[in-house]
């Protein structure tokens with residue numbers, strides 16, 4: 001049951017030795033609005049989605065329940081308008097062009113869009129994300145993007161050496177005193193992510209069950 005699963009995940013989070021505040025984000029891609037509602041009924045507030053069209057249906061259905069929506073999927077240019085209009089957080093910014101479009105398209109009546117850079121921490125050419133050596137230059141541009149607030153980094157490290165890369169992420173964010181969010185850790189590795197300073201964990205399978 002989703003309620004029991006949420007309690008188990010929260011208990012796992014609490015068991016890790018840490019001092020930072022950790023927000024549990026329920027990754028709800030492929031899940032029905034009924035399943036999300038079960039999580040909401042237990043008090044879950046943060047949800048993350050990867051696919052825009054699917055997400056918009058759920059956001060619309062579940063309106064008025066003070067939910068916080070995170071976009072965590074790859075972003076093509078033609079998706080930025082609806083992301084800017086419908087989400088509170090975007091974790092998957094990997095290039096300046098996308099950040100500029102989100103900035104220009106964020107409605108003025110909404111609070112600033114909170115954003116994270118997705119870091120390609122494994123430096124794998126086939127993976128999306130900003131390379132570590134590109135971070136400094138990219139960050140300089142955010143000062144001019146007045147409708148965005150850059151808060152930190154997200155990563156999806158290769159499971160083979162995720163622990164080591166969580167530690168690297170923790171060291172990288174220390175260099176930026178104005179950044180306070182590290183989105184890292186999924187169902188299988190949330191403990192080591194939190195031990196290394198994660199402030200957002202993104203959990204799908206261990207809340208909702210295996211995706212088909």
Ligand SMILES: *Cc1c(COP(=O)(O)O)cnc(C)c1O
Nearest residue numbers: 027072186187202203204205206
């Ligand atoms: C699907 C997904 C998750 C959740 O993964 P689980 O292993 O199901 O917990 C987290 N982050 C991103 C970016 C995802 O696409």
